[in-house]
Amino acid sequence: MVLVLLILGLMLPLVDKALGSGGTALAAGTVIAVGTERAGGVRPVTFTVPAAGWVLDEARSSLTNNAELSRDEVVFNLNVVIPLGSLDDRRLWNGFGRIVSMGGGELRGGPRPITTAHGMDGLTGPLSGHGRIGSGTVFARDDLGAEITASGPPEAYRRLAGQVRAMVLSVEFAP
Template sequence: MTRVRWWGPGVVALVLLVLCGGLPLVNTALGSGGRPLEPGTVLSAGTPKGGVRPVTFVIPAAGWMLSTAETSLTGNVKVFSGDVAVNLNVVVPLGPLDARRLWNGLERIVEAGGQHRLGAAPAPIPTPDGLSGLSGTISGRDRAGTAAVFATATLGATLTAAGPPRAYAEAAADVEAMVRTVRIRSPWP
């Protein structure tokens, strides 16, 4: 009589069970690479002076995550909620800077990527702190969003937000609130 050994197929089944069932559980436990943010969290970017980074904005509602992998506090902050991503970038000018020039530069950068376009007619957008900038739309294949630019004499900021049209429509009020909280403090006296 032949002796049947099941340990070989049993090991293969165990490995498949770990790969098919265990890895998704590990992925869920580790999260999506983001850190949850509380409403009212102030995020800042730029080179710090006196311990303060010069460009800030506020998270208005729950559900937003900080993308730790795609954030470099000296230059940019990326947050996301579902499929909608918001990017704040600090702009250090090499010459005179104003919101119109910054919008034109952002437009060239966005178009160079080949997948999105900025709306042709940005509208003025003031913040409660008296910072004024320009805001308009971003569109692309299966994408909708907003872009805003702000400039002072010494520093600028761009904030772009985009996602699938339905997801962006759901997040639009939060994005608008973020745009209106952008502040730029001069890093130099």
């Protein structure tokens, strides 16, 4: 029995390493599409990965509602929001803040306006909790929203903050 446990203890990490983490390495310029597919197979929310090294975590992503990417302990997560009623940035931000606080995080200070490269307006602000720092961002229109969190250990997040911002600024809603 001890021999079996010893073999399993030594072999499982090697098997795990050989099989990979269940993630897909992404090339610079990869466009990630999220949300329930519409006519023609188009998903309503997209963003672009700015640099190689990011990995799509397939186990934690369901492209019908979210995509989670990671790199060097920094996690970028975009969730699509389908509202029951009309939606705007401020209402989405307030709900987003409640969700973040239930998970032990905190949106620090009031939100600041942000505009994507495609001209879409939203709100953003710093995020912290559990020894991590990062940012939270929301974009909304009447019938669709996106909530984005990005966080990591302070040194790692600061190193990748420019790439995180580039992904946030690349968010686009399909017409």
